[in-house]
Amino acid sequence: MKDQKKLWSRRRFLGSAAFGMAGMVVIPAVATSCKGKTKAAAAEGGDEITLGFIGLGQQAMFLLSGFLQVSGVKVVAGCDVYGIKRKRFEKRVSDYYTKAGTEFKVDTYEKYQDLLARPDIDAVVIAVPDHNHAMIAIAACRAGKDVYLEKPMTFTIYEGQQLKKVVRENNRVLAVGSQQRSDPGFQHAVNLVLTGALGKITKVNAYVGAPPKPYDLPEEPLPADLNWDLWLGPLPGNIHFNNQLDPPISLDPEKNEEFWGAWRWYKEMGGGFTTDWGAHMFDIAQWGLGMDKSGPVEISPIGDGSEFISWKYSNGVVMTSEPFDDKLTKGVKFWGENGWIEVSRGYFNASDPKFNPPASASAAEEGPYETRIPHQVNFIECIRSRQDPVASVDIGHSSCTVCNLGNIAVDLKRTIKWDPATETFVDDTDGEAAKRLHYTYRSPWKLI
Numbered sequence: 001m002k003d004q005k006k007l008w009s010r011r012r013f014l015g016s017a018a019f020g021m022a023g024m025v026v027i028p029a030v031a032t033s034c035k036g037k038t039k040a041a042a043a044e045g046g047d048e049i050t051l052g053f054i055g056l057g058q059q060a061m062f063l064l065s066g067f068l069q070v071s072g073v074k075v076v077a078g079c080d081v082y083g084i085k086r087k088r089f090e091k092r093v094s095d096y097y098t099k100a101g102t103e104f105k106v107d108t109y110e111k112y113q114d115l116l117a118r119p120d121i122d123a124v125v126i127a128v129p130d131h132n133h134a135m136i137a138i139a140a141c142r143a144g145k146d147v148y149l150e151k152p153m154t155f156t157i158y159e160g161q162q163l164k165k166v167v168r169e170n171n172r173v174l175a176v177g178s179q180q181r182s183d184p185g186f187q188h189a190v191n192l193v194l195t196g197a198l199g200k201i202t203k204v205n206a207y208v209g210a211p212p213k214p215y216d217l218p219e220e221p222l223p224a225d226l227n228w229d230l231w232l233g234p235l236p237g238n239i240h241f242n243n244q245l246d247p248p249i250s251l252d253p254e255k256n257e258e259f260w261g262a263w264r265w266y267k268e269m270g271g272g273f274t275t276d277w278g279a280h281m282f283d284i285a286q287w288g289l290g291m292d293k294s295g296p297v298e299i300s301p302i303g304d305g306s307e308f309i310s311w312k313y314s315n316g317v318v319m320t321s322e323p324f325d326d327k328l329t330k331g332v333k334f335w336g337e338n339g340w341i342e343v344s345r346g347y348f349n350a351s352d353p354k355f356n357p358p359a360s361a362s363a364a365e366e367g368p369y370e371t372r373i374p375h376q377v378n379f380i381e382c383i384r385s386r387q388d389p390v391a392s393v394d395i396g397h398s399s400c401t402v403c404n405l406g407n408i409a410v411d412l413k414r415t416i417k418w419d420p421a422t423e424t425f426v427d428d429t430d431g432e433a434a435k436r437l438h439y440t441y442r443s444p445w446k447l448i
Contacts, residue, residue, distance in 0.1 A: 082226045151400070178279060
């Protein structure tokens, strides 16, 4: 095996737990284009774009650090069901604009509907737990806002289908937070595959980790300033609180989240690693296989003839969730007739040095992953140009569907067949697979 080639530092995606204003870094100036539009052309709109943030946890703070520094953008409002996180957001924004000598007014809200009712807000950044993604994004589109939506795009396949419709019906720009689409290393890898440099692709390893497990955390007392009913939203009301679901913080002294919200690991609230990291790595695999806006035709779960979930495509290529190295690196390996390549965040390896990326395919050394990749800049460009971003609603939906199909197969403990053109199950004689396209929302919550 050839020596591994590092493209940039192997800093963890989480970054420092003490990440604050001192941790802000500059977004790269060069951004990918919006369907052929250059950055200069996209910026000709001129007017300042005002942003509101819905969900003010750890991921939102990383995104805030980037969006605050994008030219022509003003952050004016934030919303969260946890009071102390609203206060942190207000302080972060206030400190930034005060230091910059910029006039500002920032407001915070407990209910997302109040933020969406503001006519002066052009776009929203949604970074809430997955089960609230679709409902809030649909409401935002109907309120005339463009949307930057964290991955995975939706909690269920049906939610994704409905969100796609609403985005197009309301002529909105929706960008999914699949930052790897804007990463030069991943772009180089996919370009090699799509241009045939590896020859015919025979198989793909896309390792992300385990599917979700049943919720098993003990019940803990609710913080006084956390509205648990609003946090649950459409989920069943019998899910009890544990602080791992919405990690605690403090402001004096300042102490930020020490871990990611654990809701993502439990099937009642999230999709496990299958959706959390699958929305990144399966997304790259789909892109490389030319299956954007399409998908697999057969999905086999762990235990159905394999240790790993597998997705078979109509051209015969099989993608598995099998790791490609002993380190269990979360990444993608494309196997072709002419060789193979491995790609992950900050890492590239190939069967032949000729496949290695150029030195220019590198990212800045400092800061969390979000602020080193020009994904947010691309969203702002596309608000101005009214073009689809690099991770559009259609791409976000097809990649999220792949993740959810894997979990459905695991849940059913059998192979399932899927028609990506009609987005329906094939030979689902007992209807059990179709039942898992969605779930019944708790009253009075509604999707559409």
